Amino acid sequence: MLKKxxxxxxxxxxxxxxxxxxxxxxxFYNVTDDKLYKNFSKEFLKTIMPKDLSxxxxxxxxxxxxxQFCDIDILLTLNMKNxxxxxxxxxxxxxxxxxxxxxxxxxxxxxLIHYLYNNKDKFKELxxxxxxxxxxxxxxxxxxxxxxxxxxxxxxxxNKIINSINNLNENEIEYExxxxxxxxxxxxxxxxxxxxxxxxxxxxxELLKITNVISKYKSLDILIESYYDSISFNLSNDSMLKNDDxxxxxxxxxxxxxxxxxxxxxxxxxxxCFANELTTRDLDNIxxxxxxIKLDKLKLEFNDDINLVIVDTLNFKSGNYYDNKFExxxxxxxxxxxxxxxxxxxxxxxLFIKEVDAFRNQYYTFKGLYRFKDKNKxxxxxxxxxxxxxxxxxxxxxxxxxxxxxxxxKEEIFHTKW
Numbered sequence: 001m002l003k004k005x006x007x008x009x010x011x012x013x014x015x016x017x018x019x020x021x022x023x024x025x026x027x028f029y030n031v032t033d034d035k036l037y038k039n040f041s042k043e044f045l046k047t048i049m050p051k052d053l054s055x056x057x058x059x060x061x062x063x064x065x066x067x068q069f070c071d072i073d074i075l076l077t078l079n080m081k082n083x084x085x086x087x088x089x090x091x092x093x094x095x096x097x098x099x100x101x102x103x104x105x106x107x108x109x110x111x112l113i114h115y116l117y118n119n120k121d122k123f124k125e126l127x128x129x130x131x132x133x134x135x136x137x138x139x140x141x142x143x144x145x146x147x148x149x150x151x152x153x154x155x156x157x158x159n160k161i162i163n164s165i166n167n168l169n170e171n172e173i174e175y176e177x178x179x180x181x182x183x184x185x186x187x188x189x190x191x192x193x194x195x196x197x198x199x200x201x202x203x204x205x206e207l208l209k210i211t212n213v214i215s216k217y218k219s220l221d222i223l224i225e226s227y228y229d230s231i232s233f234n235l236s237n238d239s240m241l242k243n244d245d246x247x248x249x250x251x252x253x254x255x256x257x258x259x260x261x262x263x264x265x266x267x268x269x270x271x272x273c274f275a276n277e278l279t280t281r282d283l284d285n286i287x288x289x290x291x292x293i294k295l296d297k298l299k300l301e302f303n304d305d306i307n308l309v310i311v312d313t314l315n316f317k318s319g320n321y322y323d324n325k326f327e328x329x330x331x332x333x334x335x336x337x338x339x340x341x342x343x344x345x346x347x348x349x350x351l352f353i354k355e356v357d358a359f360r361n362q363y364y365t366f367k368g369l370y371r372f373k374d375k376n377k378x379x380x381x382x383x384x385x386x387x388x389x390x391x392x393x394x395x396x397x398x399x400x401x402x403x404x405x406x407x408x409x410k411e412e413i414f415h416t417k418w
Contacts, residue, residue, distance in 0.1 A: 018092050018094055018148065019067060019073050019074055019090075019092055021223070021227055022044075022074060022090065022092065022146075023065050023067065023074055024223075025040065025041055025044050025224075026041055026044065026045065026063060026065060026076065027041070027063070027065060028040060028041035029041040029042065029045070029060065029062070029063050030062055030063055036217065036220060037220065039217075040213075040216075040217040040220065040224075042057055042058070043213045043216070043217075044210070044213055044214075045057050047209050047210055047213050048090070048144045048146065048199060048201060048210065049088060049142065049144065049199060050142050050143075050144070050196065050197060050198065050199040052142070052196055052197075053078075053086060053088065053142045056078075056080070056086065059080050059081050059082070060078050060079070060080060060081070061079050061080060061081045062079045063076055063077065063078055063079070064076070064077040064079065064126070064128075066126055069126070070108065070111055070112060070115060070122070071101065071108060071111070072089050072090075072091070072108050072112070073090055073091055073092045074089075074090035074092070075087065075088075075089055075090075075112075076088040076089075076090065077126070077128050084140075085128065085129055085140065086140050086141075086142070087112065087128070087137075087140055087141045087142065088142050088143070088144065089107060089108050089109065089112060089141070089142070089143035089144070090143075090144055090146065091107045091108065091143065091144070091145045091146070092146050092148075093145070093146065093147045093148070094148050098145070098157055098160055098161075100164065101174065103160045103161045103163075103164035103165075104164045104165070104168060104172065104174035104178075105174055105177055105178075106143070106161055106165065106194075106197075106198065107143040107144075107145055107161070107198060108143065109141055109143050109181070109197060109198070110174070110177040110178045110180065110181045111174075111177045112141055113137055113138060113141055113177070113180050113181045114176065114177040114180040114181075116128075116137045116141075117137065117180055118180070138181055138184035138185075139184070141197070142197050142198070142199070143197065143198050143199070144198070144199040144200075144201060145157060145198070145199070145200050145201060145202060146201045146202075146207075146210070147201065147202040147207070148207065148231060156202075157200055157202055158191075158194055158200065161194070161198075162190055162191075162194075165178065165190060204235060207231070207235055208235065210231070211228065211231055211232060211235060214227060214228045214231070215228055215232075255398055255399050255403075256396050256397060256398050256399060257350065257366045257396075257397050257399060258366065258395050258396055258397075259366055259367060259368045259395035259396075259397065260365060260366070260367070260395065261366070261395070262365070262366040263365050263366075326353075326386075331387075332373065332385050332386060332387055332388075333351065333370065333385070333386040334378070334383040334384075334385055334386075335383055335384040335385075335386060336381055336382075336383055337375075337382045337383060337384055347371065347372045347408075348369060348370065348371055348372070348389070348404075348408060349369075349370050349386065350366070350368075350369055350370075350397070350399070351366070351367045351368060351369075351370045351386070352365060352366055352367065353365050353367055366397075367388075368388050368389070368391070368395070368397060369388070369389040369391050369397050369407075370386040370387060370388055370389060371386065371387050371388075371389050371411065372384060372385075372386060372387075373385045373386060373387040389407070389411065391407060
Protein backbone atom coordinates (compact mmCIF):
# COMPACT_ATOMS: atom_id res chain seq x y z
CA MET A 1 0.00 0.00 0.00
CA LEU A 2 2.79 2.42 0.91
CA LYS A 3 4.50 1.95 -2.45
CA LYS A 4 1.34 2.85 -4.34
CA UNK A 5 0.55 5.76 -2.06
CA UNK A 6 4.08 7.15 -2.39
CA UNK A 7 4.80 6.59 -6.06
CA UNK A 8 7.75 8.57 -7.45
CA UNK A 9 6.02 9.06 -10.80
CA UNK A 10 3.12 10.84 -9.13
CA UNK A 11 5.57 13.70 -8.50
CA UNK A 12 8.05 13.22 -11.36
CA UNK A 13 5.58 13.84 -14.16
CA UNK A 14 7.55 15.69 -16.80
CA UNK A 15 8.52 14.13 -20.12
CA UNK A 16 12.18 14.42 -19.12
CA UNK A 17 11.47 12.07 -16.19
CA UNK A 18 10.07 9.47 -18.54
CA UNK A 19 13.07 10.03 -20.84
CA UNK A 20 15.35 9.26 -17.89
CA UNK A 21 13.38 6.15 -16.97
CA UNK A 22 13.51 4.80 -20.52
CA UNK A 23 17.23 5.58 -20.76
CA UNK A 24 17.80 3.80 -17.45
CA UNK A 25 16.04 0.67 -18.70
CA UNK A 26 17.92 0.68 -22.00
CA UNK A 27 21.25 1.18 -20.26
CA PHE A 28 20.89 -2.18 -18.53
CA TYR A 29 22.06 -3.53 -21.88
CA ASN A 30 25.46 -1.95 -21.23
CA VAL A 31 26.09 -2.14 -17.50
CA THR A 32 25.14 -5.59 -16.32
CA ASP A 33 25.73 -9.23 -17.03
CA ASP A 34 22.64 -10.12 -15.01
CA LYS A 35 20.44 -12.00 -17.46
CA LEU A 36 17.17 -10.70 -16.06
CA TYR A 37 18.13 -7.04 -16.35
CA LYS A 38 19.66 -7.52 -19.77
CA ASN A 39 16.62 -9.42 -21.02
CA PHE A 40 14.42 -6.63 -19.70
CA SER A 41 16.38 -4.10 -21.73
CA LYS A 42 16.24 -6.33 -24.83
CA GLU A 43 12.50 -6.92 -24.57
CA PHE A 44 11.82 -3.24 -24.00
CA LEU A 45 13.90 -2.34 -27.08
CA LYS A 46 12.16 -4.95 -29.23
CA THR A 47 8.79 -3.55 -28.15
CA ILE A 48 9.56 0.06 -29.07
CA MET A 49 11.59 -0.52 -32.24
CA PRO A 50 10.25 -0.68 -35.80
CA LYS A 51 10.29 -4.31 -36.91
CA ASP A 52 13.33 -4.08 -39.22
CA LEU A 53 15.40 -2.78 -36.32
CA SER A 54 13.91 -5.02 -33.61
CA UNK A 55 15.08 -8.06 -35.59
CA UNK A 56 18.66 -6.86 -35.00
CA UNK A 57 18.52 -6.49 -31.20
CA UNK A 58 20.54 -9.65 -30.52
CA UNK A 59 23.31 -8.32 -32.80
CA UNK A 60 23.88 -5.19 -30.70
CA UNK A 61 27.25 -4.97 -28.96
CA UNK A 62 26.60 -1.76 -27.00
CA UNK A 63 24.28 1.25 -26.95
CA UNK A 64 25.22 4.91 -26.60
CA UNK A 65 22.38 6.98 -25.13
CA UNK A 66 22.25 10.72 -25.82
CA UNK A 67 19.62 13.05 -24.37
CA GLN A 68 18.30 16.24 -26.01
CA PHE A 69 20.57 16.17 -29.06
CA CYS A 70 19.22 18.25 -31.97
CA ASP A 71 15.89 18.53 -30.07
CA ILE A 72 15.62 14.73 -29.94
CA ASP A 73 14.39 13.42 -26.57
CA ILE A 74 16.57 10.31 -26.69
CA LEU A 75 18.98 9.28 -29.45
CA LEU A 76 20.29 5.72 -29.32
CA THR A 77 23.43 4.84 -31.24
CA LEU A 78 23.35 1.07 -31.64
CA ASN A 79 26.87 -0.28 -32.05
CA MET A 80 26.57 -3.63 -33.78
CA LYS A 81 28.83 -6.64 -33.47
CA ASN A 82 29.82 -6.29 -37.14
CA UNK A 83 30.93 -2.65 -36.43
CA UNK A 84 27.93 -1.09 -38.18
CA UNK A 85 25.86 1.59 -36.45
CA UNK A 86 22.12 2.09 -36.40
CA UNK A 87 20.26 4.98 -34.80
CA UNK A 88 16.93 5.09 -32.98
CA UNK A 89 15.17 8.38 -32.25
CA UNK A 90 12.80 8.16 -29.28
CA UNK A 91 10.17 10.90 -29.12
CA UNK A 92 8.32 10.70 -25.84
CA UNK A 93 4.99 12.41 -25.10
CA UNK A 94 3.25 12.37 -21.72
CA UNK A 95 0.62 15.09 -21.98
CA UNK A 96 1.05 16.81 -25.34
CA UNK A 97 0.69 16.06 -29.02
CA UNK A 98 3.15 16.23 -31.91
CA UNK A 99 4.31 19.76 -32.72
CA UNK A 100 4.98 21.25 -36.17
CA UNK A 101 8.76 20.65 -36.05
CA UNK A 102 8.19 16.99 -35.19
CA UNK A 103 5.70 16.39 -38.00
CA UNK A 104 7.70 18.39 -40.56
CA UNK A 105 10.88 16.42 -39.85
CA UNK A 106 9.12 13.02 -39.57
CA UNK A 107 9.90 12.86 -35.85
CA UNK A 108 13.36 14.36 -36.46
CA UNK A 109 14.35 11.67 -39.00
CA UNK A 110 15.07 14.16 -41.80
CA UNK A 111 16.79 16.57 -39.41
CA LEU A 112 19.17 13.91 -38.11
CA ILE A 113 19.94 12.67 -41.62
CA HIS A 114 20.66 16.23 -42.75
CA TYR A 115 23.07 16.81 -39.86
CA LEU A 116 24.80 13.46 -40.39
CA TYR A 117 25.66 14.50 -43.93
CA ASN A 118 26.20 18.23 -43.48
CA ASN A 119 27.17 19.02 -39.89
CA LYS A 120 29.99 16.73 -38.81
CA ASP A 121 30.98 19.10 -36.00
CA LYS A 122 27.72 18.39 -34.17
CA PHE A 123 28.80 14.79 -33.64
CA LYS A 124 32.32 15.38 -32.34
CA GLU A 125 31.42 14.74 -28.71
CA LEU A 126 29.24 11.75 -29.54
CA UNK A 127 30.26 8.24 -30.42
CA UNK A 128 28.58 8.44 -33.83
CA UNK A 129 30.91 7.45 -36.64
CA UNK A 130 30.31 10.17 -39.24
CA UNK A 131 31.73 9.14 -42.60
CA UNK A 132 29.79 10.92 -45.32
CA UNK A 133 31.92 9.58 -48.17
CA UNK A 134 31.58 5.85 -47.63
CA UNK A 135 28.46 5.68 -45.50
CA UNK A 136 24.76 6.01 -46.30
CA UNK A 137 22.52 6.91 -43.37
CA UNK A 138 18.97 6.89 -44.73
CA UNK A 139 18.46 3.17 -44.07
CA UNK A 140 20.25 3.33 -40.68
CA UNK A 141 17.98 5.80 -38.88
CA UNK A 142 14.68 4.82 -37.25
CA UNK A 143 12.25 6.57 -34.92
CA UNK A 144 9.54 5.74 -32.40
CA UNK A 145 6.77 7.93 -31.04
CA UNK A 146 5.64 6.90 -27.54
CA UNK A 147 2.49 8.52 -26.17
CA UNK A 148 1.55 7.62 -22.62
CA UNK A 149 -1.33 10.08 -22.19
CA UNK A 150 -3.02 11.72 -25.17
CA UNK A 151 -3.40 8.75 -27.47
CA UNK A 152 -5.34 8.38 -30.70
CA UNK A 153 -5.53 6.23 -33.79
CA UNK A 154 -2.30 5.36 -35.53
CA UNK A 155 -3.58 7.08 -38.67
CA UNK A 156 -3.98 10.44 -36.88
CA UNK A 157 -0.26 10.99 -36.26
CA UNK A 158 0.66 9.34 -39.55
CA ASN A 159 -1.66 11.68 -41.47
CA LYS A 160 -0.33 14.72 -39.62
CA ILE A 161 3.17 13.82 -40.75
CA ILE A 162 2.12 13.14 -44.35
CA ASN A 163 0.17 16.42 -44.54
CA SER A 164 3.11 18.34 -43.08
CA ILE A 165 5.54 16.84 -45.60
CA ASN A 166 3.18 17.52 -48.51
CA ASN A 167 2.83 21.15 -47.45
CA LEU A 168 6.45 22.01 -46.74
CA ASN A 169 7.39 25.52 -47.80
CA GLU A 170 10.68 26.16 -49.58
CA ASN A 171 11.46 28.92 -47.10
CA GLU A 172 11.29 26.55 -44.12
CA ILE A 173 14.41 24.90 -42.71
CA GLU A 174 12.46 21.63 -42.54
CA TYR A 175 12.17 21.75 -46.34
CA GLU A 176 15.97 21.77 -46.55
CA UNK A 177 16.14 18.83 -44.14
CA UNK A 178 13.66 16.89 -46.27
CA UNK A 179 15.61 17.40 -49.50
CA UNK A 180 18.52 15.40 -48.05
CA UNK A 181 16.31 12.31 -47.64
CA UNK A 182 13.83 12.96 -50.43
CA UNK A 183 15.16 10.46 -52.97
CA UNK A 184 15.26 7.67 -50.40
CA UNK A 185 11.74 8.39 -49.08
CA UNK A 186 10.25 8.87 -52.57
CA UNK A 187 11.86 5.62 -53.67
CA UNK A 188 9.81 3.78 -51.03
CA UNK A 189 6.70 6.05 -51.05
CA UNK A 190 5.88 7.96 -47.90
CA UNK A 191 3.60 5.24 -46.48
CA UNK A 192 6.10 2.44 -47.07
CA UNK A 193 8.80 4.61 -45.54
CA UNK A 194 6.69 5.20 -42.40
CA UNK A 195 5.91 1.48 -42.16
CA UNK A 196 9.60 0.64 -42.27
CA UNK A 197 11.25 3.43 -40.27
CA UNK A 198 8.68 4.83 -37.82
CA UNK A 199 6.99 3.01 -34.94
CA UNK A 200 3.82 4.61 -33.57
CA UNK A 201 3.06 3.68 -29.97
CA UNK A 202 0.02 5.92 -29.73
CA UNK A 203 -2.89 3.55 -29.07
CA UNK A 204 -4.01 1.61 -26.04
CA UNK A 205 -3.06 -1.68 -27.69
CA GLU A 206 0.49 -0.51 -28.44
CA LEU A 207 0.97 1.01 -24.99
CA LEU A 208 -0.29 -2.21 -23.44
CA LYS A 209 2.62 -4.07 -25.09
CA ILE A 210 5.09 -1.84 -23.21
CA THR A 211 3.08 -2.23 -20.02
CA ASN A 212 3.19 -6.02 -20.32
CA VAL A 213 6.99 -6.01 -20.67
CA ILE A 214 7.38 -3.74 -17.64
CA SER A 215 4.94 -5.89 -15.66
CA LYS A 216 7.05 -8.96 -16.37
CA TYR A 217 10.12 -7.34 -14.74
CA LYS A 218 8.54 -5.04 -12.16
CA SER A 219 9.83 -7.12 -9.23
CA LEU A 220 13.43 -6.22 -10.18
CA ASP A 221 13.28 -2.70 -8.76
CA ILE A 222 10.88 -0.38 -6.94
CA LEU A 223 11.25 2.19 -9.75
CA ILE A 224 10.07 -0.33 -12.33
CA GLU A 225 7.13 -1.30 -10.16
CA SER A 226 6.25 2.37 -9.55
CA TYR A 227 6.31 3.16 -13.26
CA TYR A 228 4.19 0.10 -13.97
CA ASP A 229 1.59 1.24 -11.41
CA SER A 230 1.50 4.72 -12.95
CA ILE A 231 1.18 3.69 -16.56
CA SER A 232 -1.36 0.97 -15.73
CA PHE A 233 -3.53 3.49 -13.94
CA ASN A 234 -3.33 5.85 -16.88
CA LEU A 235 -4.19 3.08 -19.31
CA SER A 236 -7.14 1.79 -17.27
CA ASN A 237 -8.49 5.31 -16.75
CA ASP A 238 -8.47 5.96 -20.49
CA SER A 239 -10.12 2.61 -21.15
CA MET A 240 -13.05 3.69 -19.02
CA LEU A 241 -13.72 6.33 -21.62
CA LYS A 242 -13.34 4.08 -24.63
CA ASN A 243 -14.04 0.44 -24.07
CA ASP A 244 -16.66 -0.17 -21.39
CA ASP A 245 -20.13 0.95 -20.39
CA UNK A 246 -18.81 4.27 -19.12
CA UNK A 247 -17.50 5.55 -22.43
CA UNK A 248 -18.92 8.79 -23.77
CA UNK A 249 -21.06 7.29 -26.51
CA UNK A 250 -22.73 4.87 -24.12
CA UNK A 251 -23.35 7.61 -21.56
CA UNK A 252 -25.14 9.65 -24.20
CA UNK A 253 -27.16 6.66 -25.46
CA UNK A 254 -28.06 5.18 -22.09
CA UNK A 255 -28.48 8.47 -20.29
CA UNK A 256 -26.95 7.63 -16.93
CA UNK A 257 -23.80 8.04 -14.86
CA UNK A 258 -22.32 5.66 -12.30
CA UNK A 259 -20.91 7.01 -9.07
CA UNK A 260 -17.12 6.64 -8.69
CA UNK A 261 -16.93 4.75 -11.99
CA UNK A 262 -17.74 7.36 -14.65
CA UNK A 263 -14.58 9.33 -15.42
CA UNK A 264 -14.25 12.26 -17.79
CA UNK A 265 -11.21 13.98 -19.26
CA UNK A 266 -11.39 17.58 -20.40
CA UNK A 267 -9.70 16.73 -23.68
CA UNK A 268 -12.44 14.19 -24.42
CA UNK A 269 -15.07 16.96 -24.22
CA UNK A 270 -17.46 14.52 -22.58
CA UNK A 271 -19.55 17.35 -21.21
CA UNK A 272 -20.94 17.95 -24.70
CA CYS A 273 -23.50 15.27 -23.95
CA PHE A 274 -24.93 17.48 -21.22
CA ALA A 275 -24.63 20.95 -22.71
CA ASN A 276 -24.70 22.73 -26.00
CA GLU A 277 -21.50 22.84 -28.02
CA LEU A 278 -18.91 24.98 -26.26
CA THR A 279 -17.51 28.02 -27.99
CA THR A 280 -13.98 27.96 -29.41
CA ARG A 281 -12.91 30.35 -26.69
CA ASP A 282 -14.33 28.05 -24.00
CA LEU A 283 -12.46 25.08 -25.42
CA ASP A 284 -9.20 27.01 -25.63
CA ASN A 285 -9.55 28.11 -22.04
CA ILE A 286 -10.23 24.59 -20.85
CA UNK A 287 -7.59 22.81 -22.92
CA UNK A 288 -4.86 25.41 -22.36
CA UNK A 289 -6.02 26.24 -18.84
CA UNK A 290 -4.96 29.82 -19.50
CA UNK A 291 -8.12 30.86 -17.70
CA UNK A 292 -9.90 28.59 -15.26
CA ILE A 293 -13.61 28.50 -15.99
CA LYS A 294 -16.53 26.32 -15.12
CA LEU A 295 -17.58 24.02 -17.90
CA ASP A 296 -20.71 24.95 -19.83
CA LYS A 297 -23.91 23.83 -18.15
CA LEU A 298 -27.47 23.02 -19.08
CA LYS A 299 -29.83 24.82 -16.69
CA LEU A 300 -33.35 23.48 -16.27
CA GLU A 301 -35.53 26.18 -14.74
CA PHE A 302 -38.55 24.90 -12.86
CA ASN A 303 -39.36 28.31 -11.40
CA ASP A 304 -37.56 31.55 -10.64
CA ASP A 305 -35.70 30.15 -7.65
CA ILE A 306 -34.76 26.60 -8.58
CA ASN A 307 -32.13 25.70 -11.17
CA LEU A 308 -30.56 22.35 -11.92
CA VAL A 309 -26.96 22.45 -13.07
CA ILE A 310 -26.11 19.28 -14.90
CA VAL A 311 -22.32 19.55 -14.91
CA ASP A 312 -20.22 21.21 -12.24
CA THR A 313 -16.49 20.67 -11.92
CA LEU A 314 -14.29 21.44 -8.97
CA ASN A 315 -11.30 23.73 -8.64
CA PHE A 316 -12.31 25.86 -11.62
CA LYS A 317 -12.80 29.57 -11.01
CA SER A 318 -15.47 31.72 -12.63
CA GLY A 319 -14.54 35.38 -12.79
CA ASN A 320 -13.32 37.10 -9.65
CA TYR A 321 -16.25 36.33 -7.40
CA TYR A 322 -16.46 32.60 -7.29
CA ASP A 323 -13.98 29.99 -6.18
CA ASN A 324 -15.59 26.59 -6.02
CA LYS A 325 -13.04 24.65 -4.01
CA PHE A 326 -14.71 21.83 -2.12
CA GLU A 327 -13.97 19.93 1.06
CA UNK A 328 -15.66 16.71 2.15
CA UNK A 329 -16.37 15.68 5.74
CA UNK A 330 -17.83 12.26 4.96
CA UNK A 331 -21.42 13.49 4.84
CA UNK A 332 -21.48 16.84 3.04
CA UNK A 333 -19.41 18.78 0.52
CA UNK A 334 -18.42 22.23 1.75
CA UNK A 335 -17.97 24.72 -1.07
CA UNK A 336 -15.82 27.69 -0.12
CA UNK A 337 -17.33 30.96 -1.34
CA UNK A 338 -15.28 34.09 -1.94
CA UNK A 339 -18.12 36.53 -2.45
CA UNK A 340 -20.13 36.21 0.78
CA UNK A 341 -22.96 38.46 -0.40
CA UNK A 342 -23.60 36.55 -3.60
CA UNK A 343 -26.89 34.70 -3.83
CA UNK A 344 -26.90 31.06 -4.89
CA UNK A 345 -29.70 30.05 -7.24
CA UNK A 346 -28.13 26.70 -8.05
CA UNK A 347 -30.08 24.02 -6.17
CA UNK A 348 -28.90 20.75 -7.68
CA UNK A 349 -25.61 19.70 -9.24
CA UNK A 350 -24.22 16.57 -10.80
CA LEU A 351 -20.93 16.69 -8.98
CA PHE A 352 -17.56 15.74 -10.50
CA ILE A 353 -14.35 15.77 -8.48
CA LYS A 354 -11.27 16.86 -10.37
CA GLU A 355 -8.27 14.60 -9.85
CA VAL A 356 -4.82 14.42 -11.43
CA ASP A 357 -3.18 11.17 -12.43
CA ALA A 358 0.52 10.32 -12.44
CA PHE A 359 1.00 11.89 -15.87
CA ARG A 360 -0.59 15.23 -14.88
CA ASN A 361 -3.76 14.45 -16.80
CA GLN A 362 -6.85 15.98 -15.27
CA TYR A 363 -9.93 13.83 -15.05
CA TYR A 364 -13.26 14.10 -13.30
CA THR A 365 -14.95 11.37 -11.30
CA PHE A 366 -18.71 11.41 -10.91
CA LYS A 367 -19.81 11.57 -7.26
CA GLY A 368 -23.58 11.76 -7.61
CA LEU A 369 -26.49 14.19 -7.64
CA TYR A 370 -26.24 16.77 -4.83
CA ARG A 371 -28.78 19.20 -3.39
CA PHE A 372 -27.97 22.62 -1.92
CA LYS A 373 -28.58 22.34 1.84
CA ASP A 374 -27.42 25.55 3.49
CA LYS A 375 -24.90 28.37 3.63
CA ASN A 376 -22.73 28.60 6.76
CA LYS A 377 -19.83 30.61 8.08
CA UNK A 378 -17.01 28.46 9.48
CA UNK A 379 -13.81 30.01 10.87
CA UNK A 380 -14.51 33.31 9.14
CA UNK A 381 -15.01 31.55 5.81
CA UNK A 382 -18.37 31.19 4.04
CA UNK A 383 -19.41 27.84 2.61
CA UNK A 384 -22.26 26.41 0.59
CA UNK A 385 -23.14 22.98 1.94
CA UNK A 386 -24.19 20.28 -0.49
CA UNK A 387 -26.09 17.14 0.53
CA UNK A 388 -26.19 13.97 -1.52
CA UNK A 389 -29.53 12.96 -3.00
CA UNK A 390 -30.53 9.34 -2.48
CA UNK A 391 -31.42 8.77 -6.11
CA UNK A 392 -30.58 5.06 -6.31
CA UNK A 393 -29.17 2.20 -4.31
CA UNK A 394 -26.58 1.14 -6.88
CA UNK A 395 -25.03 4.50 -7.73
CA UNK A 396 -26.62 4.70 -11.19
CA UNK A 397 -28.01 8.17 -11.81
CA UNK A 398 -30.14 9.15 -14.80
CA UNK A 399 -29.18 12.22 -16.80
CA UNK A 400 -32.39 12.28 -18.84
CA UNK A 401 -34.22 15.54 -18.46
CA UNK A 402 -37.62 13.96 -17.74
CA UNK A 403 -36.15 11.73 -15.01
CA UNK A 404 -34.36 14.66 -13.41
CA UNK A 405 -37.47 16.84 -13.50
CA UNK A 406 -39.59 14.09 -11.96
CA UNK A 407 -37.07 13.49 -9.19
CA UNK A 408 -36.59 17.15 -8.34
CA UNK A 409 -40.28 17.96 -8.38
CA LYS A 410 -40.74 15.11 -5.90
CA GLU A 411 -37.85 16.36 -3.76
CA GLU A 412 -39.19 19.91 -3.73
CA ILE A 413 -42.26 18.73 -1.84
CA PHE A 414 -40.00 17.80 1.08
CA HIS A 415 -37.63 20.75 0.84
CA THR A 416 -39.76 23.86 0.71
CA LYS A 417 -37.30 25.87 2.82
CA TRP A 418 -33.64 26.28 2.00
